[in-house]
Amino acid sequence: MGKTTAGRFFEDYRLGEVIDHAVPRTVSGGERALYHALYPARHALASSDDFARVCGLPASPMDDLITFHVVFGKTVPDISLNAVANLGYAEARWLRPVYAGDTLCSSSKVIGLKQNSSGKNGVVWVRTTGMNQHGQAVLEYVRWVMVKKRDPKAPAPETEIPELADVVPADQVVIPEGLDFTGYDFTLAGEPHRLGDYTVGERIDHVDGVTIEEAEHMMATRLWQNTAKVHFDVTARPDGKRLMYGGHIISLARALSFNGLANAQMIVGLNAGAHANPCFAGDTVRAWSEVLDVAKTDAPGVGLIRLRTVATKGAAFELRGEDGKYLPDVLLDIDYWAVMPV
Template structure:
């Protein structure tokens, strides 16, 4: 039997301080944009139109913020989550520079925390992942934590290290793309008249539309990002015989659905927290609502920041958590992020 194949890392293979340089760099182009907009009802003006982006001070339309996220994330899967039971959360995410057609992205991750679970069969691994372009410029950084299987349940538990993570990215730490301004923003072309001052913390926006997930679409999307996690493709890998929908697919669907009510939340620049609350499968109909958490000024002319809680659900269930603080069964995603919006 050949030993050339790689079964992926298990919990006992990680060490705090370990830096993993992920294969394979990926050059992105207009094809990725076209596929992204075909897979999701994405129609943010800044990412759709070179002319609109130029009217906001950029030299053209960058690739969608979540194209960058999915690409950087996908590179990490063979090393971080190939043997994962679940992706548990995100924190301290920042988009540091736009990604343009023609850019090549590569990813590295540093292990910043480890904690074996009480069952002795799995453990939680925290990593800080950074995506860089071909010029060595950081374009994205975030922390995520995953529950990973042990290869050998008898292997000794590592020293527990749980990183201290910020509850949210401070508005002053958000990076505004160089040259961006919204002083001449065309609200009519963008699709809605609402500016930052029209939103108030505590306001809840129901995004009206829904999308029923198809098996073929989620597998195409997951392959597009070169995410190799077995549970998304191999129906024999789960006892129920179902392919698990990639959580990023749900994020992009929900973000695109939020256009109705948040068309002017143009660019995601911060990821404060996130949880994939319940599994999603083909046939589920995804709907979304958002809660306004905060607003802030930025140093860029006419540009403000809005902090949003984006919740994706399957079907029409109401509510978020039960009395014990556990997510209700219909909740798929709970995502806390910052986006840029005209003031």
């Protein structure tokens, strides 16, 4: 093919190899403005410099999912260009805030491989680290993705399935340096509910819905330089449809959760995540959450809330059928830690 590349296929990965991803990106205030144009994102800490300074930070950080999307997007040409589907996430920790002017890059280590029984594809597990211009890690996570084989007859690599933690322990979650909620303004944040107002097992219907538009999805996918063929090319799937970028659904669910969780200001850990069913333009997405746990931190006025947030085309609080499988309307199921004033 000369100077061009068709990307990596399943048989091209080797256990333990480290892949440094191309094209660092400098984020700016424009990134935040476009993010807030794409999603109904209203959490105050990521919206206002003044609010952030009262909370002990030097300025308003980028939305935590902007960091995730930028770091993730760098990995796509090397990890999931020839993906069938992105399957899940685990062990994610946001290690320091990202601010306008920071430059982000990514590297990934292959930690698991398993060929599927069809012989046409296999699952690749990678641990990805995002770093800023100072070489400081800002984010780390594990994801696994189903990738096509170039040659179905190519020998399968030795199977290695990594052992992953079900939950990032609360004491291993990193609270941003200086974060202080003792002067927190609940009126400006939008809701009066603090950590003590939530109980484990409580479920919250976030009420609002957003209908997915093809143009918005494509703008998001291009913004984060996610070049996976299933998002760009209608000929990449037998049904002739472009698959909505999974990160788009994550950001929609997070933004919709504001109604009921306005004070869950930053995601600091992602315990698990699954894209349960595909999403396409024209689908209307709603969200609901369940409180899984709460925890204390050493930061003044700052607590942790562990949430399961589900994006769905169907009714709130419906998740699995009698067979234990996700219902067809369920699009996303994520389990994460967020900071909240106590």
